Amino acid sequence: MRSFLRKAEDLVKRLAAKQPEAGIPAALHGKTEAIVIYNNLPDILAAAGGAPFVAAEPHTEYVDERLALALEIDRTLGNARRRAGRAIRHGRQRS
Secondary structure (H helix, E strand, O other): OOOHHHHHHHHHHHHHHOOOOOOOOOOHHHOHHHHHHHHHHHHHHHHOOOOOOOOOOOOOOHHHHHHHHHHHHHHHHHHHHHHHHHHHOOOOOOO
């Protein structure tokens, strides 16, 4: 249990300092939400009934496709958050 807590603490410190995490593409460094999406994308796609998004060994095509999809989802969610924030600030609600 102590090992787990120590690792969790180290991860929180690295994320707070925006230090790169091993196994995370450089394009995601400093993008906390995109890293979460990237790390969970295989499970998200499997739960959605899509083809399993796994590779026996990390192939460049797999990493590039997974990275591109994670960045696109992060960008889309960011745009939606900004639109919702503007609508709230202007007293409108979107349906």
